[in-house]
Amino acid sequence: MKFNIPENIPEKSKNELVKLLEGNRNFVNLTPTAKNMSLDTLRKYAFHQEPYACVLSCSDSRVIPEIIFDCGIGELFVIRVAGITVGDNVTESIEYAVKKLHVPLLILLGHDDCGVMKYAKEHYPEPVEDFKSIISAVYPVLELHEDIKCHNFFAMKHTLWVEEVLLKKSNIIRTAVSKNELYIAKCHFDHSTGLVDLI
Numbered sequence: 199m200k201f202n203i204p205e206n207i208p209e210k211s212k213n214e215l216v217k218l219l220e221g222n223r224n225f226v227n228l229t230p231t232a233k234n235m236s237l238d239t240l241r242k243y244a245f246h247q248e249p250y251a252c253v254l255s256c257s258d259s260r261v262i263p264e265i266i267f268d269c270g271i272g273e274l275f276v277i278r279v280a281g282i283t284v285g286d287n288v289t290e291s292i293e294y295a296v297k298k299l300h301v302p303l304l305i306l307l308g309h310d311d312c313g314v315m316k317y318a319k320e321h322y323p324e325p326v327e328d329f330k331s332i333i334s335a336v337y338p339v340l341e342l343h344e345d346i347k348c349h350n351f352f353a354m355k356h357t358l359w360v361e362e363v364l365l366k367k368s369n370i371i372r373t374a375v376s377k378n379e380l381y382i383a384k385c386h387f388d389h390s391t392g393l394v395d396l397i
């Protein structure tokens with residue numbers, strides 16, 4: 199299937215995922231189509247919102263979900279945090295998107311050349327003085343895969359780990375997934391090509 203999307207995911211989630219991956223190809227091909235970036239659009243959503251996907255992305259200045267997925271105002275509920283590391287605030291932000299906004303799709307968006315992965319690789323397994331909560335969120339991946347050499351491969355493994363953490367920590371997310379109301383897509387953004395692909 200196009201984009202290698204698994205066959206057995208909920209129809210609504212699949213449709214939104216295809217739309218976003220096609221939007222990414224628009225970005226890559228320099229043919230963006232998003233037009234809903236005007237004040238008129240903002241006014242339309244002045245008192246409500248209805249995003250169709252939640253994106254957990256890195257704070258990295260090069261990873262901007264609305265641009266790389268060719269989206270405008272009101273489409274994506276975005277949480278950006280260094281290294282897509284999951285603390286309580288991040289978990290609850292996703293839970294809000296799932297429970298209150300009923301998004302059928304959560305995209306976990308890791309990326310190449312992530313500073314968090316580099317910093318963690320440099321210091322593992324020593325305790326760090328700075329960035330403690332961020333680094334402690336990624337060290338478990340290195341404990342599981344001590345032989346990892348490549349930062350980008352590390353980032354992909356971390357993205358997969360984030361799904362496990364969310365499913366373990368969050369009753370809301372776990373329930374939505376088990377009821378086929380939510381699909382969690384693990385994705386990776388490659389700076390050199392601009393492509394987002396499923397892991």
Ligand SMILES: [Zn+2]
Nearest residue numbers: 256258281312
């Ligand atoms: Zn990053």
